[in-house]
Amino acid sequence: MPETLQERVARLIRDSLGEPGSALPSEAELVDRYGASRNTVRAALAALEAEGLITSSQGRTRRVRQIHRWEWKMAEWERAHNNDGDAWANTIKAQGGIPKNDLSILTIQAPAEVAKALQIPEGTPIQARNRLRWVNDEPHQLSDSYFPPFVTDGNELFWNPSDLGVQGGLLAATGHKQARWHDTLTARMPSTEESQRLMMAPGTPLLVHTRVGYDAEGRPVRYMVTRMAADRVEVSYDLDA
Amino acid sequence: MPETLQERVARLIRDSLGEPGSALPSEAELVDRYGASRNTVRAALAALEAEGLITSSQGRTRRVRQIHRWEWKMAEWERAHNNDGDAWANTIKAQGGIPKNDLSILTIQAPAEVAKALQIPEGTPIQARNRLRWVNDEPHQLSDSYFPPFVTDGNELFWNPSDLGVQGGLLAATGHKQARWHDTLTARMPSTEESQRLMMAPGTPLLVHTRVGYDAEGRPVRYMVTRMAADRVEVSYDLDA
């Protein structure tokens, strides 16, 4: 099967990309250079954008995309979390970034996925803590935590929004210290809403992390889902034999 | 800023998507239904495809995409790996899948990324073990391992390709048992080559896992990079406080 013209143009452009941040030729020049129509050139450029290689916006020349990832240390993080303050913020600060936090607390009816993780009936009223984290005034991740009723019931502490970033500490403070965690990681393309909220460039996947925390008795005390722009973060774990 | 026509059409189609696997209306019908040109309808459909919501191929009607992810247990995996056979294959079998393995062994000059991880000079000749793993005759992941010279030198075992899936066991057998690991996870869009090798559908990101294994003396004895089709796998970790 022969290569189509737009594939050929895409390949030629891809191979001629310069340094990150450098400008691409304009569409008009690419039309001249490769003898293809603007439609074809634009199809090729759209493919490169979907691969996450270039950026584009109306009026400005396209540029080679540049990415920097912040490391998020998962193993350290939660253990520290059981004790002191916002370990995520500390991780970012240690890498020279300025972290920020938006938190909203609400009561919802447990959706299927949450109910399954927390081993409670679907529709049970539970507390959700939805967090939007920023680094250098750039939105970074949407981190939503859910707690089962037996943990939050009668605990005023859980309704205090000034207690930033310390859900682990919150659990420890209320006698439900986490003893074990089960994490999953996968990736998918963002919905339009997620893309807008995280100000994600086209061609950027979403890295999705879930964590279920269990207490010493093995009961799930917390379910957390974190959605991150994959070009801005790298998750890490340290393991021992 | 008003919604463009193709955005509007994309949104309307997105909201009318049926069950996974169900067929979409043809382009011609969408043109009629929304009063937009074929170009515009196709732009909307391309956006949905880039979001990973639908599939398309020439001649066949588009369908709502359906995904199933296999779990890959990272924490268990390597610890078992230090001892017995192919733990990855066992994990897949336990979930009802049929695993398969392609292995090729070669000597390369350490590229920058590998050299940094193994703490050796760039360009050092090292052994690379490139693995392609399948599940149910579907390509699943590209897993490349690299070993520093002091581990492989004079060890015939490392050149035996029949010893599938036991690099951890290989290290243990040759006196370089791994004591600690450092993992990182991130995601990006695949290159065309990766997309072809893994037979990935458009709109599917690549989940990239790296692991550096250290021996008891803290020397890196192995660097592994695994690239997975994100719609076919979910990585998991179990952690203790």
Next chain:
DNA sequence: TTATCTGGCTTGTTGGAACAAGTTGCTTCG
């Protein structure tokens, strides 16, 4: 009955054109 073929469906590729809208730098005016 079975295998083949063909016509009519589907999506894919490529061209053309016109206008809209955002950016940038130069020129001109106060």
Next chain:
DNA sequence: CGAAGCAACTTGTTCCAACAAGCCAGATAA
């Protein structure tokens, strides 16, 4: 000198048209 404004770029949106190519089912032939 500074600010406003304009001209000339850039990419974005939307239409139209024609043909290529893959798929499938029903009709036809062995």
